[in-house]
Amino acid sequence: MVISCGAMKTKQRKAFTLVELLVVIAIIGLLVTLLLPAVQAAREAARRSACTNNMKQLSLAALMHENQHKALPSGSTGGYDEVRKRFPAPWKEPNSSCCPFGHFSWSALILPFLEAQNIYDTIDFSVPAFVESLPESRRGWGSPDRGPAGDPKNRLAANSQPPTFVCPSAPRVQPETQHKDYAINAGTGLTGCCVDRNGPHDGVAWMLSEVELRQIGDGTSHTYLFMECVHTAPRGWVDPNTGSNPFLFVTHNSNGMVIAHTAVGPGPPNYRKHDAFNTRGAYSEHPGGIYVSYVDGHVGFVSDYIDFRVYQAMHTRNGSEVIRNTE
Numbered sequence: 144m145v146i147s148c149g150a151m152k153t154k155q156r157k158a159f160t161l162v163e164l165l166v167v168i169a170i171i172g173l174l175v176t177l178l179l180p181a182v183q184a185a186r187e188a189a190r191r192s193a194c195t196n197n198m199k200q201l202s203l204a205a206l207m208h209e210n211q212h213k214a215l216p217s218g219s220t221g222g223y224d225e226v227r228k229r230f231p232a233p234w235k236e237p238n239s240s241c242c243p244f245g246h247f248s249w250s251a252l253i254l255p256f257l258e259a260q261n262i263y264d265t266i267d268f269s270v271p272a273f274v275e276s277l278p279e280s281r282r283g284w285g286s287p288d289r290g291p292a293g294d295p296k297n298r299l300a301a302n303s304q305p306p307t308f309v310c311p312s313a314p315r316v317q318p319e320t321q322h323k324d325y326a327i328n329a330g331t332g333l334t335g336c337c338v339d340r341n342g343p344h345d346g347v348a349w350m351l352s353e354v355e356l357r358q359i360g361d362g363t364s365h366t367y368l369f370m371e372c373v374h375t376a377p378r379g380w381v382d383p384n385t386g387s388n389p390f391l392f393v394t395h396n397s398n399g400m401v402i403a404h405t406a407v408g409p410g411p412p413n414y415r416k417h418d419a420f421n422t423r424g425a426y427s428e429h430p431g432g433i434y435v436s437y438v439d440g441h442v443g444f445v446s447d448y449i450d451f452r453v454y455q456a457m458h459t460r461n462g463s464e465v466i467r468n469t470e
Contacts, residue, residue: 187312187429187430189311190310190311190312190429191312191429191434193310193311194310194311194312194371194429194434195434195442197307197308197309197310197325198325198369198371198434198435198436198442199436199440199442200257200307201253201257201307201308201325201369201436202368202369202436202437202438202440202442203256203440204253204256204257205249205253205256205327205368205369206438206440207253207256208252208253208256209355209356213355214352214353214354214355215347215348215352215353215354215355215356215368215438216249216252216253216327216348217249217252217348217349217350217351217352217353218248218249218327218329218338218339218348218349218350218352218393218397218399218400219243219246219247219248219249219339219349219350219351219393219398219399219400220246220247220251220252220268220350220351221234221243221245221246221247221271221272221393222234234246234271236394236395241340241395242337242339242340242394242395243339243340243350243393243394243395244271244292244394244395245271245272245273245292245293245294245392245393245394246271246272246339246350246392246393246394247266247268247272247391247392247393248272248323248389248390248391248392248393248398248399249327249348249399250308250323250390250391250399251263251266251268251272251300251391254305257305257307259305262300262303262305263300265297265299265300265303266297266300266391267294267296267297270294270296270297271293271294271297271392272293272294272297272301272389272391272392272393273291273292273293273294273295273296273297273298273300273301273391273392274290274291274292274293274301274321274389274390274391274392275290275291275298275301275302275318275321276290276291276317276318276321276385276386277289277290277291277292277389277392277394278290278381278382278385278386278387279380279381279396292392293392297391300391301321301389301390301391301392302318302320302321303320304320304321304322304323304390308323308324308325308390309323309324310324310325310371310373310427310428312427312428312429313373313374313375313428314375314384314428316374316375316384316385316386320390321386321389321390322374322386322387322388322389322390323372323374323388323389323390323399324371324372324373324374324388325369325370325371325372325399326369326370326371326372326388326399326400326401326425327346327347327348327368327369327370327399327400327401328346328347328348328366328367328368328369328370328400328401328458329344329346329347329348329349329397329400329401329402329423330344330345330346330347330349330402330403330458330459330460331345331346331402331403331404331455331458331459332402332403332404332405332410332423333345333403333404337395337397338350338397338400338402338423339393339394339395339396339397339398339400340395344402345458345459345460345461345462346367346402346458346459346460347359347366347367347368347438347460348400349400354460356438358460358461359438359460359461360460360461360463361456361459361460361461361462361463361464363437363438363439364437364438364439364441365437365457365466366437366438366457366458366459366460367435367436367437367438367457367458368435368436368437368438368440369435369436370401370425370433370434370435370436371425371426371427371429371433371434371435372388372399372401372425372426373388373426373427373428374386374387374388374389375387375428376426377422378396378422378423378424378426379395379396379397379398379422379423380396381396396423397423400423401423401424401425402423402424402458403424403451403454403455403458404424404455405422405423405424406422409451409455410422410423410424411424411447411449411451411454412424412425412426412427412432412433412445412446412447412449412454413425413426413427413432413433413447429444431446431447432444432445432446432447432449433445433447435457438460452464453466
């Protein structure tokens, strides 16, 4: 059989035109635009879940501390007396008689209850805590930026922060393992200046505090225990994004403690007015509000727009306020 060459015609493949290519690119761009918010929302949902779990673990550890030591962890401790096993004389700010410097945050005290006994065992409580970076703002009453600070004997512990103290939504500043994103409730801020150097206050923790569960007259399910306090927030004379919540180290900035009022008035969640340089309020990187835990251990979300009277009342342990809604 003879086949004519003319009968074998190769079918030519048609290429994309420029218009078709632009249409395809536009469709892909539209799909990415539609999917990106969903991906971001899914990521934030995962971060929220992790943050909630962190606060749950911190709260359970604080309750185990209360069960063993008959008191919730202090906001800060310092000046440990090895013989009498207590803290009779707080360490003071250099060249000052008013302020603690190098105290240990509540975070150090609950480490044994977070499966971090190995870190706890490296801490020498007879000397000050340590921090690599201790920035302060020149806008307020703060001293120039300084650091390292404290005693190098506690450098290893200061650089060994467990991930439980880190909110995954919070951006990290260097050094990444030196600052936590949670703080303990020190009260309304209306009972006197500065939870870092006097007391008692109306919250659940302050310097050298020893609050027992039986003293939570407002109810453990209606009193804040831990609150978000991302370390990049503007607070306590510290400029934004410089690290304001060291893992172990506590100064006159009341590191690791939050109150409901700023130096210029009420401080609702995420109060970010930079003129309130002396604020010690709660901050979060979650859209719309902050996560909090209550003394009974449960965790909830508090809106930025919560009635401030309710928000303030939830800071007190024995204020006898009437609260109609909590979150």
